[in-house]
Every structure is written in C-alpha cells, then in structure tokens.
Amino acid sequence: MSARELAKDQPASFAFNAEYLERAKKVIAKYPAGRQASAVIPLLDFAQRQEGWVTRPAIEAIAKMLDMAAIRVLEVATFYTMFNLAPVGKTHIQVCTSLSCAVRGAGDVLKTCKDKLGIDAGDVTADKAFSLIEVECSGACVNAPVVQIGDDYYEDVDPASMAKLIDAFKRGETPKYGSMIGRDGSAPAGEPITLTEDPTKPIPKQDLAAAKAAFEKAKAEAAAKAAAPKA
Ligand code: FES
Structure with missing residues (x-):
C-alpha cells in the first residue's frame, strides 16, 4: 500500500454544516470533560461525509473543537484507510x-x-x-x-x-x-460438514446403552490391566 498523505491541493477553510455540527456536539457530549479527544474518529467521519474527503482545514477545525494538537488528528486520519486524504470518485x-x-x-x-x-x-x-x-x-x-x-x-x-x-x-x-455467491451471512461455503444432524432430535436409547456398555468395558479392561502382575 502506498504512503498515506494529505492531498497537495487543499480548500481554504472548513466548517461543519448545521446537521453535522449538531451530531458532532452530541458525540463530544458523550465523553467526560478532558476526554473529548475520544470523539476524533466520529468527527473525522462526519467531515468526510460532508466534504467527501478529509481536508487539512477539517483536521485543524476538529483539533480545535477537541482541544488536540492538529498533528494528533492527522495521525488518526492517516492511519485509517477509511479516511480519504484526497478527493475520491463517486x-x-x-x-x-x-x-x-x-x-x-x-x-x-x-x-x-x-x-x-x-x-x-x-x-x-x-x-x-x-x-x-x-x-x-x-x-x-x-x-x-x-x-x-x-x-x-x-x-x-x-x-x-x-x-x-x-x-x-x-x-x-x-x-x-x-x-456474491449467495452465502447466508458467514455460514460455511458449500454443504455443511459438521453438525449435520438435527441437534434437537433425542439421542436413541440404544445408542446410550451401547455407549454405557463400551464405557464399562473400557473401565474393566483398564482395571484388569492395572491389577495384572508387572512383568
Ligand atoms: S483479510 Fe480481507 S477482510 Fe480480513
């Protein structure tokens, strides 16, 4: 992946419109005083939704709103590829x-x-x-x-x-x-290879009896082996 840096051509200014300003205020209010920096990702997202990409003036405006150094906001914006650092296509x-x-x-x-x-x-x-x-x-x-x-x-x-x-x-x-292949959510691709029987179906009695008999037989064999004189 190529290095992520801000586009050379930048707009002169940035301001949240009324809708996103309202949303930004609500997000900031979720955090206790002094912890507003926690709102940096949602605010970058709002700026991108409004402008189509994250501009340098938006980074500076967000830094001011959250009382952060602009470089810290830039670090977040450049780390996550979800933030477009230059205009993108439709x-x-x-x-x-x-x-x-x-x-x-x-x-x-x-x-x-x-x-x-x-x-x-x-x-x-x-x-x-x-x-x-x-x-x-x-x-x-x-x-x-x-x-x-x-x-x-x-x-x-x-x-x-x-x-x-x-x-x-x-x-x-x-x-x-x-x-794209019609998978149901994250279900296995193709036919299931485990848990293929109905788990709600009661286990047949004879199966339980056979399992118990096998267990008792193995127990008896182990006891006999332990009791046998050592060669
Ligand atoms: S490696 Fe592509 S979604 Fe995780």
Whole structure:
C-alpha cells in the first residue's frame, strides 16, 4: 500500500454544516470533560461525509473543537484507510488484499478493477466516477475476498462478480451488498460438514446403552490391566 498523505491541493477553510455540527456536539457530549479527544474518529467521519474527503482545514477545525494538537488528528486520519486524504470518485472501491483475501484471490479481483477502470490503486478515473484503493483487513475475513464500495461490503467476490459490480455502478445502479455467491451471512461455503444432524432430535436409547456398555468395558479392561502382575 502506498504512503498515506494529505492531498497537495487543499480548500481554504472548513466548517461543519448545521446537521453535522449538531451530531458532532452530541458525540463530544458523550465523553467526560478532558476526554473529548475520544470523539476524533466520529468527527473525522462526519467531515468526510460532508466534504467527501478529509481536508487539512477539517483536521485543524476538529483539533480545535477537541482541544488536540492538529498533528494528533492527522495521525488518526492517516492511519485509517477509511479516511480519504484526497478527493475520491463517486464510487469509491476499496479492495482488501490482506492475508485471508489474498489467499482467496484478492489479487485477481484488484486486477479486474484496474483493468476495467483503467486506473491503478490510489487513482481516480478522469471523469471522477470511480476511485480505487487497496486496504488492509476489512474485518470480514470469513467472507474473503471482500470489497467495500461506499459504506457497503461485497463479499466472496471473484473477478467475474467484480466485473459485474463495476458494470452495475457504471449504469448508476447500487447492487445488493453481501455475499456474491449467495452465502447466508458467514455460514460455511458449500454443504455443511459438521453438525449435520438435527441437534434437537433425542439421542436413541440404544445408542446410550451401547455407549454405557463400551464405557464399562473400557473401565474393566483398564482395571484388569492395572491389577495384572508387572512383568
Ligand atoms: S483479510 Fe480481507 S477482510 Fe480480513
């Protein structure tokens, strides 16, 4: 993943609009006096939702609101890939390429994005319709490979389904999020291989009797072995 730094071109100023200012005040009020810095992530998120990305003036304004050094807010913004440090496309695609996704084919998914959009990771298309980045673990490894588009997770993605997703967004649609192979949440892919019997079904009596007999036999054999004279 490339180094994360703020875009060179920055707006002159930033101020929360009425809606986000209200929301920011509510979040800050959740923390005791002197602990307002705990609100830094939600406030960065609000700034991004309002502006589309996290600008330097937004970082400075948030630092002031939370009584923090601006560098500390910048550290948080640059650490998390959820924060865009430069303007992104209308459809922002984040491909997870960490271990679980990598072994399940994330490399091919990323290549599909690059080929179809004609851009590299970290770039925005000329018409500003799409942007693409590579991210570390998206926290949904069991459904790898995972691609986040906007606020939604698309899971069990492969090159074919990724291509279809991009085509749908190009048409202005918002495809249904979740598993691309119809998995039920994080249930195992394919047929279940454990717990295949109905757990509510009572255990047949003869099974209990057989188990008890096997246990008694093993117990008797162990006792006989222990009592046998040592050779
Ligand atoms: S490794 Fe991709 S979601 Fe965890």
